[in-house]
Amino acid sequence: MILSVALLVPWATGAVLVALDGRRRAVGWLAVAVLAATFALLAVLTAQVLAGGSQEVVTGGWPPGVGIVLHADMLGVVFALLSVLVLLAATTHEVLAGIEERVFPGLVLLLAGGLTGLFLTGDVFNFYVFFELAMTASYVLTAYGGGRRQLRAAMVFTAVNLLGSFIFLLSVAGTYRVTGTLAMLDVGERMAVVDPNAALLIATGFFIAFSVKLGLFPFHFWLPTVYAGSSPAVAAILSGAVANIGAYGLLRFGPTMFPAQLRLVGAAIVVLGAVSLIYGAVLAVARGDVAESLAYSAIGQVGYVLVALGVGGPVGLTAAVVYSVVNALNKTLLFLAAGIRGPLVAGAFAVGALSVAGVPPAAGFVGKLEMFRAGIVVGSVPLIVLLTLGSGLSLVYMFQMYQRAFWRAPAPAGPASPLPLRLLTTAVALLVLAAGVWPEPLLAASGRAAEGLLPGAAG
Template sequence: MGVRSRTFPALMLFLAAGLGGLFLTGDVFNFYVFFEISMTAAYILTGYREQDFQVRAAFIFAVINLLGSVLFLIGIAALYHVTGSLDMQVIAERIGRSNPSTVIPIATLIFVAFSLKLGLFPFHFWLPAVYVGSHAPVAAILSGALANIGSYGLLRFGAGVLPEELGFGAIVVLVLGVASIVYGALQAVSRHATNEVMAYSAIGQVGYILVALAIGGPIGYAAAFVYAIVNSLNKALVFLASGLRGPLAGAAFAVGAFSIAGVPPAAGFVGKVALFRTGIEGSAPGSGPLGGVAGGVAIVALIFVGSALSFVYSFQVYQRAFLARKNWQERRPSPRPARVLSILLAVFVLAVGLWPEPLLVLGEESASLLLEGEGRR
């Protein structure tokens, strides 16, 4: 992993504490506090090793993070002003009695804040610089952690706290998801550096979660949850393995890269099947923004095309990074602990793909909890 000082383990603990609190809290202000703890640790990790390009990436990350923090805090203050509470469940119950013209701008503000802080399309301009500039293990940590925070935040606030507003803006979310998939895939195909390819791939992969979230309902929410977990595992694996050398590291990278493309038996195949199911079953009349069979066919075709492009850039980057002879001859073998960690993560990705039932059950239960919250409004 290349740990050079005691700050790295401490920052990892801060990041883990922020993530744990963020997933456990039911208070919107505490959510903000834990979010900022995670982001602050991530910002410092981005500049780890203090090379010029890493400091530059950390500065970009800090500026965008501060802007997103201000917008997010304004949105939380507005929710408190409208509902008189910071408890997520109470807000979800009271917000339905408020004037939609008041709530929709608040929901938009919170969505923009998440988009800025997490690099969602079209607010992605800073994300490639941060992922490319970061040390490979740091990029692996950031990609996995940020993907989880963003997906959870969108599900918790969009589906759990502001479901009516999410339904109202479902078409916009769907369009942004489609644009993310196409833009991220095309940019990834056109790049050559491994980290740059995977950075643009991260933009495209979030688009699938946005599409599932826009479709909504038990199928859409479950698919969004499943794909969020799978995407987090995939990104952590490919960014970690991309900085390593050796046959085992190459095998681990191949598992992660082709999992992104949805090639069985990796976990990515499970996520893509869940998305296909969302497009097919969510196309029934009256079932969200699709509005019929034609919309469902379009979503399925989009997922298929996006997966094909993912396979193209995954194979290209694997060929350039691990099959070219000069890479094997000119670079020293990577430290054994890092290679072992990447192999263990690759084995876990394969295990999830071969035995997906626990993940699918968790996705369905999570969707049920979100829909129960909607029913109490």
């Protein structure tokens, strides 16, 4: 019951709020309340999955294969909970600062519905449907503000991601052609007897589509323009919630549906992740603008997720889940804090900067620790050196950003509600600190999620 309601609440309310004037404070706060209710429902669902294992329901009472199959396991609920939390923080930020366009609250709720359905479906085609619903809302949100930079960012984002969606759809068609099913668990079983070349081609299509969403090198060219050109709230949404589509897709489709292909190209994936990690870090150091540096930092940070995916196994997959969660929280905090000033905000930005660099007690330290643990388990000295170099570079560019934003920059005109905005960023910073000081819930949930991805795990 909760599984269906958690999907229905944001979708139904979003369809109503799109028709209302979102610039009215009451409409904005209603969207915040709906997101908070969705987060609460997902929290209860997460507790149920932790206690009793995965849940599955076919909507409308239809037989499997006809109705929409919703499947909640630990990986799905972790990403759904994370994404709604990011949307809640970004929407609250925008309501406090003053919403500029009437459709913003409704679009965020529709995005929440699309993301929740995407993370909680057990069918590849339904994944694609929710995928497109989420991306359609994202295309419009990228133009939020209506300025030249926003419109340019929206054009680039839409063009590139439509290409990624087309490649994804071709891969979905190929999957059905060679397996005769689109149920994720069945695809994983039947793909083992499919022609290896066909399976590798389909897996490559999915990999490209998800890499475009993440902004991994060499599919990164759109990301700096979009993240730097968007408003702080939209940049937080894109980097902290929408980018989760790519991370989740790689984790869900790789080990579950294409385990043999993932093992075959594991070393190449590690190399590609390493290149993305170093490339993003070096460009972040070289940029003089805070928004651009954060954008290139996003390219480098998702490289860690790809490296962990390539390492594989329980340790590697756990590290990938942990780092995906931590990275989403870090980027949300940093993008929201970059546009405002004040002692509280400076402290919040410092927490985010230390977290990206992997300095305790911030949550980023836990993510980096899991990455180093994966390198030690596989006994790879080059991987440990890479992680050390990446952490050092991230410390350099985050220190540079902090200097530009809070030491040398003149104080801009304050936002409409400065104190509430500062308290909001402080609350997100405290969450990042709490995840570092008390990492056991995150580690336990990530470990359970990784176990569910391994071959032979129960659905």
